[in-house]
Amino acid sequence: MAKIVEQTENDGLVLRARTNADALGQLYDLYYEQIFRFCVHRLFNKEIAEDVTSTVFLEVARNIRTFAGRSEQDFRNWLYAIAANQANAYIRKASRRKKLLAEAATLMMASGTDNLANSSELDWPMLYAAILRLRPEHQTIVTLRFFENMEFDQIGRIINTRPATVRVTLHRILKQLRNHLQMVLNGEK
Amino acid sequence: MFNNEGDFKNIVDRLNIDHKANPAHREKLRRQILLEFDKSSKQSMPRIITFKTIGRTIMKSKITKLAAAAMIVISVFIGIYQFGGSIENAAFAAVVEKLHNAHTMTYSIVTQTNIESMPTVRVDMAFKEPGYMRITTIDGYITVIDWAQNKGISILPQRKQFIDFEASNYQHDPAQDPFVVIENLRALPSRADEVLGEKEIDGRLLQGFRVTEEYVVNTIWLDPDTGELARVEMEFPDAPGMSVIMTDFQFNVQLDDLLFSITPPEDYTRLEVQADVSKVTEQDLIEYLRSWSTWAKDGTFPPTFNLVSLPKVAMEMEKQGKFGQGETPAQQRKADAMLMYRGIMFAAQLPAESNWRYAGENVIYGDADTPIFWYRPEGSTTYRVIYGDLSVKDVAPEDLPKKN
Numbered sequence: 001m002a003k004i005v006e007q008t009e010n011d012g013l014v015l016r017a018r019t020n021a022d023a024l025g026q027l028y029d030l031y032y033e034q035i036f037r038f039c040v041h042r043l044f045n046k047e048i049a050e051d052v053t054s055t056v057f058l059e060v061a062r063n064i065r066t067f068a069g070r071s072e073q074d075f076r077n078w079l080y081a082i083a084a085n086q087a088n089a090y091i092r093k094a095s096r097r098k099k100l101l102a103e104a105a106t107l108m109m110a111s112g113t114d115n116l117a118n119s120s121e122l123d124w125p126m127l128y129a130a131i132l133r134l135r136p137e138h139q140t141i142v143t144l145r146f147f148e149n150m151e152f153d154q155i156g157r158i159i160n161t162r163p164a165t166v167r168v169t170l171h172r173i174l175k176q177l178r179n180h181l182q183m184v185l186n187g188e189k
Numbered sequence: 190m191f192n193n194e195g196d197f198k199n200i201v202d203r204l205n206i207d208h209k210a211n212p213a214h215r216e217k218l219r220r221q222i223l224l225e226f227d228k229s230s231k232q233s234m235p236r237i238i239t240f241k242t243i244g245r246t247i248m249k250s251k252i253t254k255l256a257a258a259a260m261i262v263i264s265v266f267i268g269i270y271q272f273g274g275s276i277e278n279a280a281f282a283a284v285v286e287k288l289h290n291a292h293t294m295t296y297s298i299v300t301q302t303n304i305e306s307m308p309t310v311r312v313d314m315a316f317k318e319p320g321y322m323r324i325t326t327i328d329g330y331i332t333v334i335d336w337a338q339n340k341g342i343s344i345l346p347q348r349k350q351f352i353d354f355e356a357s358n359y360q361h362d363p364a365q366d367p368f369v370v371i372e373n374l375r376a377l378p379s380r381a382d383e384v385l386g387e388k389e390i391d392g393r394l395l396q397g398f399r400v401t402e403e404y405v406v407n408t409i410w411l412d413p414d415t416g417e418l419a420r421v422e423m424e425f426p427d428a429p430g431m432s433v434i435m436t437d438f439q440f441n442v443q444l445d446d447l448l449f450s451i452t453p454p455e456d457y458t459r460l461e462v463q464a465d466v467s468k469v470t471e472q473d474l475i476e477y478l479r480s481w482s483t484w485a486k487d488g489t490f491p492p493t494f495n496l497v498s499l500p501k502v503a504m505e506m507e508k509q510g511k512f513g514q515g516e517t518p519a520q521q522r523k524a525d526a527m528l529m530y531r532g533i534m535f536a537a538q539l540p541a542e543s544n545w546r547y548a549g550e551n552v553i554y555g556d557a558d559t560p561i562f563w564y565r566p567e568g569s570t571t572y573r574v575i576y577g578d579l580s581v582k583d584v585a586p587e588d589l590p591k592k593n
Binding site for chain 2: 040060068124127146
C-alpha cells in the first residue's frame, strides 16, 4: 500500500544516525521522554518503565545500522513498535501482571480517582485489570489511543495495520471491556 | 460505566499519572546506547554489503591506486549479481516472457560516492539474446561475455591489449537473468512504500516510487505514459553516500553481433592476467596475501582480516606512508582490484564451521615458521595452514597454532 510520507527537518538526522553516534544521540534526546511516558502509561510503574525504555533504546542502538526507514516518521513508528513489543513482552509474565495491578491500586490511592466514571463500584485497578486481560496488541491500541492521544492512522502505522481496522478493533475492545467490567460489577466474575 | 470512546477518555484523563523522567536514568541510558552503537559497528555485516563498504573505503586510500578499477569491479558485480529477485506470480512471469521476446537491452549504470578522490564511474551495459553481455566503461574498456560459450574477453583499446577468460564456473541463476532483473525493477513500484509523485528528470516527466528492501533503498522512476522503466536510483544504508543510478533503458534496439564478439582484434596483444569470475580458491587468498606484502613497504601481510576494520587500517597505513609509492598502470590497478576482491572473498565465503583464523599481523613475507592463516575445508578432518612464506600444509586439529 503506497503512502505519502510527511517530511520533517529530522529526516536527515534519521539517515545519519545509521552511522553517526551524535545523530543517534540527538534522536535519543528527542524521543526519550515520549517513549518513557508511553512505557509509564503502559506499565504504571516508573522503575519498570525505565527498564523497558532502556531495552527499547538499546535495541534501537543495536539495529539502527540496518534500519531501512528514511524519515523521522518511519523512525518514530519503528520506535513505538519496539516499545509496544517490549512492554507486551514484560506484561506477558503473569507474575508481573500482579505487580502491575498492585501499582495500579497505588496509583488510584495517590491520585484520588477511586470513583471513576461516576460509578459507585468501578475503580482504576478494576479497569486496569480488565485492560490487562486484553490481548497485548489490543492493550497497545488502548494506550496509544487514550494515553498517547494518537490518531488512528498513526496507530495503524505503528502496529502495521490500516486505520480503519484500528478503529473497528478499538470499538470491539471497548465493548469487550464494558462487558467484562459489567460482569465483575454484577459479581459474575 | 463508559459507553463510548469519549467516556473512556474522560476516565483516563482523570488519572493523575506521574510520568516525569529521572534525569539520572536518562543520562545513564544515553551513555549505554552510544556504547552499544559503537559495539554494533564492530560486528560483521552481511558479506555483500561488507564488500561494498570495503570497496568504498579501500578505494579512498591505497589504494587510491585501485580506485577506478575497483569501482569498475563493483559496478560490474552489482550489475551481474545484485538485482535479482523472486518471480512472484504468473502474471509477472507472463510479463517476463514478453520481455524475453525483446532480443536486446541496453542501459547505463553510474556508481558514485561522496568521497572526493573517488571518481564517478559510468558503465554501459548491453545484452543480446542468446546470452551475450557487453560492458563498456567511460574510459573505453570493453568486456564481452558469451554465456553460451562461457567465455569472455576484456579489451583495452588504448593499449591495444586484451584479456580473455573462462567463465565456466559461474553459477547460472535464472533469477539473475538480466532481462528478469530489469523486469523485477520495473515491477517494484507495485510494492512501493512511498509515492513520490511526478518530477521532470532529464527533460522527461517521470513518476517516482520509493521501495525499501533489506539492504537497498530503490527509487524507481517510470514513464507514466508507457509504464516503462526510465531510471532507477539505489542507495545503500550500509554504505552511506554511495549510490547506483541506472538510466537510458532501451529494448529491442539494433545491436550488431560484432559488438558481442569475443575474438580479439587482430593487432591486439594478450595480457596474461586472470580476471575470471570462477569460484574463488585458496590460491586467490595466497595471491592476495603475496600482493599485499609487496604493496606494504615493510613486506608485512595485512594487519587484519576483519572485513569491517580493514579499510580503516588500510587508510591509516596509507596516511603513514606504509605503502609503496609510484604510479601503477591502469591495467595493473584493475588486476590488483580483482585479485584483492577474490582473496577477500575467499575468506568471506568460508563458513563458520571452517574455524578460519588469520594471524598475519606484523608477519613479514618469507617467515616460513609462522602460520598466518588456517581453516578447515568442508568435509576435511585436517586444517589447511598457510605460513609466512605462503607455503601450505595439512595439519591435524591438535597441532594447530595456539595463537589467537
